[in-house]
Amino acid sequence: MMDWYPLWNSLRIAGISCVLVFFSGICLAYYVARLPRVLKGILDVVLTLPLVLPPTVCGWLLLLVFGLKHPVGMFLNDMGIRFVMTWYGGVLASAVVAFPLMYRTARGAFESFDETLAWSGRTLGLSDTYIFWHIRMPCCRQGIIAGTVLAFARALGEYGATTMLIGYIPHNTATISTTVYQLWRINDEYHAFIWVLINIAISAVVLLTINIYEKKKP
């Protein structure tokens, strides 16, 4: 009997981290795009680092903060929140690694937005909040969708930081990517191959859906 837990866990981790990254990425992209140049340059480097760092380095840095021997991790543990060896620790790891993809594509979209549209909205008496949700966001839709998809795909495929932070506990922290590694390690080629196919299928469906959606709404 096949154990389907990794599928459910992976989708849950990727889904939740995608939602987190969606809002944090858009917020930061919106504010960084309007900062003065020097500050923008510095923040940009910091926020993009997880994209270019090896995921294991991200994982190590996360352990440095949230590890149970370190102040923040100890404090959170006392509060009942533990990111080490828990499934929601996987959400944190995936979100950190996927964040730059959302942030960078959203920022690119915001920067190419024609600011006179916002000004014309203001002269019509529209509030900045309304302009953001009803004018800026729809105009930047393409970039934001692209960023969300990339972030989801990246979160789903996350291995390095995840395995460092939450390891592999069957029926607990196991995700598709860590399961594939475990199955390969114990020489269970058959089940490893099934998980590989499942992973390819999910990614293909996501990308295909986006392509169809983009073609429908030019």
Added chain:
Amino acid sequence: MSLSVHIEKKLGAFTLSVHLETNGGVLGILGASGSGKSKTLQCIAGIETPDAGRIVLNDRVLFDSRSRTDVSVQNRHIGYLFQNYALFPHMTVAENISCGIRHIRDKRKRRQRVGDMIERMHLTGLADQRPGQLSGGQQQRTALARCLINEPDILLLDEPFSALDTWLKEQLLADLKQLLTYYDKDVLLVTHNRDEAYQLCQHIVVLEDGHVDSAGTVQDIFSAPPTRAAAVLTGCRNMAPARLMGGDVFVPDWNLRFHPDRPAPPDLCAVAIREQSFVPACEDNGRAVLIETVLERPFSWLVQFRYRGQAAESPSLWWQVDKNGQRPPQAAFLSVSSRDILLLHT
């Protein structure tokens, strides 16, 4: 109905220092690119903040640096037609227009007003189209409808025709003139085009290098532009420095001395002659000229010539003659009535 603008703003090496008052009708702000005319509109609308000054619209203070008043763009109640119209590309014509009256909570009333506006702006049948599917003229009318639906206290038009080709422009100019008759409040039109200014405006302010260079009624500015900037912007190509000599005006570059038919301004600095003002003459009433090139235009000849004895460094002059099927104009002598020599002051 009045707008009073007194503003100062430093923008790098450029200083905007504009003082103008309007009282009704369409006021044109005529200026070359970079003269600060769009910036002036942006200050009035609240998009740009002046460093100092005061803007008052119909007794409502919009900006005052002394009392630290700065009404937000949203609350200025000003209609602003942007150069590229700034229509929201993802919304339909009706949705774009209803953006102007979103404060009306009653949806039925809103739809009613939008419907009326669509009809009035000759957009019937286009309500569900998106801006990308509209022609330039339809886009302009949609943007105008969106501005006017909430009955703003003043309408600002920023180069409304620059996005259109010449052929379409003529038609739209006539349309806009007609549509503006529905709107009985002040209109400010920013343009660098003399035809637009001439046809749409009652008064004109000439802006040069960030300050008001001259102002007056359209007739005054076009028939007797008072300054160099006004002469250039109203389409005068022949210009040369001049000075007073006794009661006469002396133009060294053209080796021309004449007695003006009207009192010359004491700070006279140049004279200008319109291309159409030259008349072929004979030896005793004209001046000897040397024709250099003749350009053929669809309905006129454009002749480039020099006066005999003209200073070598001064540019050649232009003479425009209507084409009546004749051959290229020939003339050894040209005359200009002293009435047609425009006297420009600093």
